[in-house]
């Protein structure tokens with residue numbers, strides 16, 4: 324049998340989804356399923372109930388506010404964001420989404436699922452940390468907003484608690500951004516990635532070097548490498564790259580992303 328037996332529920336509103344998630348500790352939200360179904364197949368997770376968020380229009384769509392802030396529904400797919408006229412207000416978002424895996428994954432995978440997976444090799448956690456996104460979490464006690472820098476708590480762990488949902492992603496206005504990655508082949512998983520924003524103070528967020536994105540602040544791209552060294556990274560060592568090689572890439576990619584952000 325491919326999957327252990329699991330119940331399936333398709334709520335018709337966010338309120339109904341929250342009631343289902345709160346009623347059962349073993350219930351999990353299902354977005355694009357690109358991560359969740361694979362970890363279920365590998366028996367690394369075995370939820371009792373899948374609460375399918377597909378079809379909840381409240382969790383979809385991209386709106387551009389008068390001040391340039393983008394409000395993105397977590398069930399927006401990468402493909403929808405890439406095609407969105409509104410999302411062009413912050414071009415790095417579509418640039419990075421178009422680098423994620425292949426067309427099948429981009430058609431099914433969602434922005435919210437990417438963030439809630441908190442997979443250290445994913446593209447979007449460092450990007451959201453660098454651009455200063457704010458994430459709205461809704462649960463039985465109401466809504467709260469968490470800066471992206473505080474959202475990721477560990478591998479597969481985020482500020483979203485059992486019985487809660489990520490319901491909105493808010494990205495402030497800005498165009499001075501950069502992103503650089505070394506991947507396992509074309510369209511492959513990142514070995515190290517770096518996202519930078521110079522809309523305001525220069526911020527670089529590194530992915531794949533720790534359980535959560537590592538934020539570096541610097542006055543200029545010339546100082547970014549020193550900032551990375553000062554963070555005393557101890558990246559993972561695996562079949563794809565040694566810890567030393569990842570630490571070296573972190574410096575190179577952080578500087579590359581920072582130079583792209585400032586247009587140098």
Ligand SMILES: Cc1cc2nc3c(=O)[nH]c(=O)nc-3n(C[C@H](O)[C@H](O)[C@H](O)COP(=O)(O)OP(=O)(O)OC[C@H]3O[C@@H](n4cnc5c(N)ncnc54)[C@H](O)[C@@H]3O)c2cc1C
Nearest residue numbers: 352354355356357358359424432433436437439445446489
């Ligand atoms: C072959 C392949 C290659 C890939 N390569 C990359 C890559 O290079 N870069 C990259 O970034 N990603 C990559 N991915 C991962 C992909 O982007 C996934 O789509 C993404 O990580 C999860 O999004 P999803 O919509 O499929 O979420 P799901 O798999 O449905 O859910 C993931 C987790 O998030 C939770 N969740 C989802 N939405 C919410 C919500 N609104 N509120 C609370 N919890 C929620 C679920 O309960 C689950 O725990 C790859 C996936 C595959 C299959």
